Amino acid sequence: MKETILYLIRHSESTYNQRKVYYGRIDCPLSEFGVRQSQLLKGKLKKVKFDQVISSPLKRCLHTATIITGLREQEILTVDGFKELDFGLWEGLNFEEIAANYPDNWEDWKRDWKRATPINGENFMEMYNRVTKALTNILQKYQGRKILLVSHKGCLQIIASYLLIQNENLFWNFDFKQGKYSVFEIIDNFCVLKKINC
Template sequence: MELILVRHGETDSNKRQTYLGWTDAELNENGVQQVQFLRDRLKGTKIDGIYSSPLKRAMQTAKIINEDYKLDIKCSQGLKERNFGIWDDLTYKELTEQYPTEYSEWVSDWVKYRIKDGESAEDAYDRAAAFIDELLKNGGDGVFLIVTHLGVIRFILAYLLNMGIGSSWRFRVDNASITRVEIKDGYSVLTMLNG
């Protein structure tokens, strides 16, 4: 099995560098162009199935890529970005000014701290890992395109490479980039990062 992990194209929130979670932002003009370029780069690549986060920015990305494949796009809640709750779509400056106490609690335990009305990193990691386990169990051989978000791609890589959630910060994943992982006999190999 091979997974082609694609991060959605740019949104205005990405440009502002906010903590963009479940806020349902659409691609901006630059984001659409990024994904069209990505679609052309993927042309001729064998893809057996496409999975996407249901959030608009991911679905728009998946639909543009799918223009060349005409496959059924399967949505999964497991591929949604982390829910940042009351912090969603705030910049670092806004977040630390408006929620200094909560931010301090997050810093002291970023893995388990559950943001009000949102998720902990561990919650989102477990959700992404459950999606991957299900795909590995039922997907069979093949090449699967997974259109999702920065945090989810980082969590999937940390999970598949047995590095633990703490290592998820070690991966750079730009908008409309490609990351590839080959999986054989339960062993995962990272073959491309942020391409």
């Protein structure tokens, strides 16, 4: 059976990365440095021909994907399942502000980060289920193809853990860097990590 080759890219630096806050669903643009990161990645991947390009619909991912591939936004498949965690009322706040404004909620999250839910947001296991469902659909639809997926750090950590051990337990073992790409090869549900943060 022919292998599916999955290139994973975390979106380049955004304007909110510079603020050091939680911003899962805030639809912010790339920073100037983020644009340069994407342009450098375009040079590194210029010889790779992708059969399908997929992105989170948020601006920072979609812009990263358009720069790297040269495609128009309309030519890129956007999938809601690959959005970052919805931090609800925590959006735009740093951890000190969250602890001060929502102390009980913050303590709940520190005790059980997988199942505690930021107020008006979603919890990790809800995100895990939506990301893995979206991934399964993509891998079935584009089996045997070369796929580029641009998403968010949390989503990519889930994808990597799921591909390698079929659960979330490797989530914290991955640290996807901005301006880098990683490659996974999947053959008949068996996955090999070929490159990371290149």
